[in-house]
Amino acid sequence: MQHCDPDELALAALGEQPAPECAAHLGDCAECEREVASLRRSVAVLAVPALATPRQAVAPPPQVWAAIAAATGVAVSPRPAEIEAGLSREVPMPRSTEVETAVPEPAGSTVLPFRPRSARGPAARWLPLAAAVLVGGLIGAGAVAVTQDGAGGAVVAQAGLDPLPEQVASGTAEVRERGGVRELQVDLDVPALDDAYYEVWLLQADAQRMVPVGIVQQGATVLRLPDGIDLAAYPLVDVSVEPLDGDPTHSGVSVVRGELAT
Amino acid sequence: MSLLAVRRPPLGTVADVPTTQGSVQQSAEPDDTEVARRFVDGDEQALAWAYERWAAQVHGMAVRAFGPGPDAEDVTQQTFISAWTGRARYRPDQGALPAWLVGVCRHKIADTWAKRERQRRSTEAAASEARSAPTAGPGSELATEVADRVLLLGELNRIGQPQRSIIELAFFEDLTHAQIAARTGIPLGTVKSHIRRTLERLRDRLEVDGAALRS
Numbered sequence: 256m257q258h259c260d261p262d263e264l265a266l267a268a269l270g271e272q273p274a275p276e277c278a279a280h281l282g283d284c285a286e287c288e289r290e291v292a293s294l295r296r297s298v299a300v301l302a303v304p305a306l307a308t309p310r311q312a313v314a315p316p317p318q319v320w321a322a323i324a325a326a327t328g329v330a331v332s333p334r335p336a337e338i339e340a341g342l343s344r345e346v347p348m349p350r351s352t353e354v355e356t357a358v359p360e361p362a363g364s365t366v367l368p369f370r371p372r373s374a375r376g377p378a379a380r381w382l383p384l385a386a387a388v389l390v391g392g393l394i395g396a397g398a399v400a401v402t403q404d405g406a407g408g409a410v411v412a413q414a415g416l417d418p419l420p421e422q423v424a425s426g427t428a429e430v431r432e433r434g435g436v437r438e439l440q441v442d443l444d445v446p447a448l449d450d451a452y453y454e455v456w457l458l459q460a461d462a463q464r465m466v467p468v469g470i471v472q473q474g475a476t477v478l479r480l481p482d483g484i485d486l487a488a489y490p491l492v493d494v495s496v497e498p499l500d501g502d503p504t505h506s507g508v509s510v511v512r513g514e515l516a517t
Numbered sequence: 518m519s520l521l522a523v524r525r526p527p528l529g530t531v532a533d534v535p536t537t538q539g540s541v542q543q544s545a546e547p548d549d550t551e552v553a554r555r556f557v558d559g560d561e562q563a564l565a566w567a568y569e570r571w572a573a574q575v576h577g578m579a580v581r582a583f584g585p586g587p588d589a590e591d592v593t594q595q596t597f598i599s600a601w602t603g604r605a606r607y608r609p610d611q612g613a614l615p616a617w618l619v620g621v622c623r624h625k626i627a628d629t630w631a632k633r634e635r636q637r638r639s640t641e642a643a644a645s646e647a648r649s650a651p652t653a654g655p656g657s658e659l660a661t662e663v664a665d666r667v668l669l670l671g672e673l674n675r676i677g678q679p680q681r682s683i684i685e686l687a688f689f690e691d692l693t694h695a696q697i698a699a700r701t702g703i704p705l706g707t708v709k710s711h712i713r714r715t716l717e718r719l720r721d722r723l724e725v726d727g728a729a730l731r732s
Contacts, residue, residue, distance in 0.1 A: 265713035297719035305582040312573035329561040337569035418677035
C-alpha cells in the first residue's frame, strides 16, 4: 500500500483537504492517521483566534502609555490624535516583496537539508544545482534593512543571508567599494561552534565553482575581496561550517546563503 | 544588536571623513522602516512613533483575548516595554516592526494565560487541601495547552525566513497553502515542504519539552 506523501499529511494536519488519493488512503491507514494526529497538536495549540493577526484595533487608554513611560524612563510622549489615527492602520503581513521574490520552481527540485558530513565525497561535494539556485533566488530580496552609510565606501551590492533548511542562523552581507578596493562585510547571527569555524564564500549561480573569501564570526566581519572578481559571475554569498580538519575545500555544510543584489 | 552599528574599520584605508553620503534624511514623520531603524538604535522618539502607529492594533489583539480592562492593558503595556528593552532581538531582515510587535504581543497573551492557569491551580490546590480531596493533576488539558503554547511560540521565534512567515500565515491568517503561495510568490511545492518541516519541528519540540511529558 502506497502511503501518503508527507507533505499532504502536513496539509491534513492544518485542516486542509489533502490530495484525493491521500484523502482516500487516510481512512484506511492507521499509520498515516497517527502522523496527522501528531502534527496536529501544534496547530491546535497555536492556530487559535486569540493569537490571530489583529483585525479590530482598539485605542489603549492613556494609563497604558503612562506605565510604559514609567517602566522605560523615556521622556517623549505619543500624540493622542496619532494613536486614534493608528486605528485604521494595518499590520503588514508578509507579501512577495517582503519575504522573497517569486522564482519558477525547477522541475523536481526540493530544498535539501544540509548534507551530513558523513555523506561527503568527491561526487557529493555540493548541493545539487536546482536546490542551490532555488535557495539563492528565494533569498535575493531579503536585503531590506541595510542602508548605505559613508563609513566604508559606497555600497555596491547587498544580500540578506537566510538559513538553509534545519539551520538556525541569519545575517546580511554587503559589498562596499572605495578607491577601486571592494570589501565584503558579513553580519552574522550564528551559534557558537566547537572545533569548527565559519567561512564565507562567493559562489557561482550553479554552486559548482566558488571562491573562499575568509573566516567570519558572530557579529560583523569585513574582508577584502580579491581584485577583479566579477560579482555577476559569483552572485551567491555562502557561509559554511568548516571543521578544523586541514581540508581547505568547502565542507558542504552551509548555514546561510543569499544572492547579492546590486 | 544593530546590524548597522557594529563596523570594523575598513581594511587598507586611512582614516578620512566621507562627506558625500551616509546621512539619512530626518523628516518630521519618518516612514515605517525609518521608525524601525531608529527604534533599534534606541531613539526614544521612535518608541513614541511606534506606539502612535501600532498600539491600537496591539491593544485590539489584547482586548480580543481578555476583553477590555486591566488584563488587556497589561498585555499592551508589557508588549511595548518588552519590545523596547529587547529591541536588540528585532531583526529588520526578518520582517516589519509592527509584525514583530504582534509577535511579542502573542507571547504576552500566552504568558498571561499561563499565569492565570497557575493562579487557578494554586487556588484549587488550596481549596482541595482544605477539603482533603484530590485535585486535578498538573497534566489537565488546559494546563498542558497553555504551557505548550508558550513553548511553541518560543520555538517559532527560532525559525528562519521564509519558513516562519509561511507557518504564521497558515496559523495566524488562516490561509491555505495555495493562498500562501499566491501571497508570497513562493512555489506551491516549496510552501508545502516548508509547512511539513515546520510542523515536524514543532512536534519534535513538544515531544522533547512538552507539558504532557513533564507532568
